[in-house]
Amino acid sequence: QQQVRQSPQSLTVWEGETAILNCSYENSAFDYFPWYQQFPGEGPALLIAIRSVSDKKEDGRFTIFFNKREKKLSLHITDSQPGDSATYFCAANNNNNAPRFGAGTKLSVKP
Amino acid sequence: GALVYQYPRRTICKSGTSMRMECQAVGFQATSVAWYRQSPQKTFELIALSTVNSAIKYEQNFTQEKFPISHPNLSFSSMTVLNAYLEDRGLYLCGARSGTGPERLFFGHGTKLSVL
Numbered sequence: 200q201q202q203v204r205q206s207p208q209s210l211t212v213w214e215g216e217t218a219i220l221n222c223s224y225e226n227s228a229f230d231y232f233p234w235y236q237q238f239p240g241e242g243p244a245l246l247i248a249i250r251s252v253s254d255k256k257e258d259g260r261f262t263i264f265f266n267k268r269e270k271k272l273s274l275h276i277t278d279s280q281p282g283d284s285a286t287y288f289c290a291a292n293n294n295n296n297a298p299r300f301g302a303g304t305k306l307s308v309k310p
Numbered sequence: 311g312a313l314v315y316q317y318p319r320r321t322i323c324k325s326g327t328s329m330r331m332e333c334q335a336v337g338f339q340a341t342s343v344a345w346y347r348q349s350p351q352k353t354f355e356l357i358a359l360s361t362v363n364s365a366i367k368y369e370q371n372f373t374q375e376k377f378p379i380s381h382p383n384l385s386f387s388s389m390t391v392l393n394a395y396l397e398d399r400g401l402y403l404c405g406a407r408s409g410t411g412p413e414r415l416f417f418g419h420g421t422k423l424s425v426l
Contacts, residue, residue, distance in 0.1 A: 233414060242314070242403055242417035288354070295361070297344035297405070298415065300354035 202226050203291050205301035213309050218276040220304045222289030227270065229291035233298060234263065234274050237286045246287070247274070279308045312338040314406050316418030323394050324426050330390040331421040333404035339384040340406035344415060345377070349400040357402075360387060394425050 202225045212218045222232075230251040235243035249256040249263045249272070256263045260279075265272040276283055286305045290298035315334040323329045333343060342361045346354040358368040360381040368374060381387040387406070391398050401422050405415030 235417075240419070242316075242419045244417065245414045248414065295342070297342075297356050297359040299356065300346075302353040 202229075202299045203289055203301040205289050205304050207304060208302070209305040209307070211307045211309060212279050214279060214281060216279055218279050218283070218306055218308070220274040220276075220287050220289070220306070221271070222273065222301055223269075223271045224291045224299075225270065226291070226293075226299075228293050229299075230293045231291070231298075232263070232265065232272055233290050234261075235288040235290060235300075237288065237303075243288055276306075279306075281308045281310050284308050312336070312416045314340075314404060314416045314418040316402075316404050316421050318421055319419060320422045320424070322424045322426060325395055326393055328390055328392045329394055329423060330388055331402055331404075331423075333387045333389075333406065333418060335385045335406045335416070338406075338408045338416070340387065341384060341408050342406065343379075343381055343387040344405045345379060345387075345389050346403045346405065347398075347400045348403055348420070354403065357389070391423060394423065396425050399423055399425050 204223050206221045233248035234246045236246040237243040247258045247261045254265050260277045262275045284307050286303045288303045289301040292298035313336045344359045345357040356369045357372045360366045379389045401420040403420045405417045407413050407415050
């Protein structure tokens, strides 16, 4: 089932820095890529998503860069805040299927 | 807004017994419900995708005989873990969405299953 891979497994940045989380996938049929944010004790919540027809999606401090040819994407969090400390999951799906999740990147933002 | 409730939040069952968990969608019609298991060392394992008026699609390594799912209407789904053993421990998450396209899933907090 591991069709989506994420790196690094964990990441620590200082407040104000840009955190970069990487994701790659295998199935070229995937065309929708949501990123979910999960805090301890809670279920994951959609943060931002991109469709394969786009190469960039921006929402405030969160930006997805997408490279269809290389089957890679990344989530950039600019001006990182301690409140951004969470685990981030990259997912991928297509049509009416359920998304496949990566193993997650645990982000820690130090004040 | 759209919310998904799961209950119980936590449960403990004896090895070999069964445990039923429920998922309630509020504020939207849950046309599709995906059940996942999140183990401590692993990512989300997709168990099955249930779409109202369609057959439930189970993933490899998960069967209806072990994880029977009910999705009787657009606001409710339940899943039972039959004959639970240690390897079934984990956080069971329900993700629901309206429509059948790849739109966002709304997740509940999950049901944490411990097996003694």
